Amino acid sequence: MTEPLRLSKRMSELGLCSRREADEWIARGWVRVDGKVVSELGSKVLPHQRITIERQASAEQARRVTILINKPMGYVSGQAEDGYKPAVTLIGPDTRWSEDKTPQQFHPSQLRSLVPAGRLDIDSVGLLVLTQDGRIAKQLIGEDTSIEKEYLVRVKYSKPGRLPDSDLRLLNHGLSLDGKKLLPAKVSWQNDDQLRFILREGKKRQIRRMCEAVGLKVIGLKRVRIGRVKLGDLPPGQWRYLRPDEQFQ
Structure with missing residues (x-):
């Protein structure tokens, strides 16, 4: 039964x-x-x-809204901490992207219960999702989420020469954090000093810690996609509404 x-x-x-x-x-x-x-x-x-x-x-x-913001460096994703402002403080009528064509009108009540659906470190930039909709939050940060997150990561190798192919393979699969094996990732070189990471999980400072494990120092980190939704041309510090025709999965 x-x-x-x-x-x-x-x-x-x-x-x-x-x-x-x-x-x-x-x-x-x-x-x-x-x-x-x-x-x-x-x-x-x-x-x-x-x-x-x-x-x-x-x-x-x-009536619940979902907002996409291009988070600049120096802002935290959630609650204010150590004197740094949360990304939600960037949301207002003056910072709405002029190219946002959704008919939705901004109202301060939309800032109530608007929570980040996933973290983006204070020194990282790019696509951050803030939502009032519990269904979207569950999709993006629920225990069983499989939605991909894509990052462009500028790195510097701390050893002579170039990162060995064996270490690149380790970044794709084989590393552990906090005593637990990481899910397979997709990591590839975009140019001489930039990697593309595609992950299906989001442990705290995961990419930075993965890079450290193979002797790479992260110089810059930008999230450019969550599922099917891309950062696109959204300028830093500006935001737009998730369009009715857009879905993360």
């Missing part, structure tokens, strides 16, 4: 929303199981039961 699951967990598994959103909707009476409203937090369901959400929940979800 299949074990019952917590309703909020099941809703998250089905991609309806995040667990936090599910709990909010359940408390508001916006969730039905097999046609009946379930408003008690912690309620459980069986996998075959049909879960539907009220129109109010769908409408609220549709």
